[in-house]
Amino acid sequence: MITGMGLFAALVAISVIDIRTRRIPDLLSLSLMCAGLIQAAWAVQRGAAPTVLTDSIIGAASGYLVFAAIGAAFFRMRGQEGLGLGDAKLLAAAGAWLGWQMLPAVVLIAALGGLAQMAVAGRLWPARAADRSLAFGPWLALAFFSLWILTAR
Structure with a gap:
């Protein structure tokens, strides 16, 4: 319950800041990513399968790398930023919390919205x-x- 409230508060703050400034603060996105990895490690300590932590690590890395690569390719093609590294770090945080398997669903839902x-x-x-x-x-x-x-795992 407290974990969910903290996650919700951080995501609301990120959303408000991004709407106002078109920037996502590293402090918030990277803190969320670390919290997701810590939560996964804690779940393993409590008896969850070791793959939970592996999935979170892969999720964080792939979330960042995929969006960073897309953003870099767009910048090379258009000469302007189209997808910033803040979005990549936020997707990395999502990967840390949800695991790599959920990243396509996160991107699909966000893109449709x-x-x-x-x-x-x-x-x-x-x-x-x-x-x-x-x-x-x-x-x-x-x-x-x-x-x-x-x-919620």
């Missing part, structure tokens, strides 16, 4: 459709927390 936001915004404010910037952190946070609630 962001796509829906852009579609609705384009319909309601067509004059602003040229500004296609989107704070993706809140969508990652929503997907992360929703899946954590559903799978």
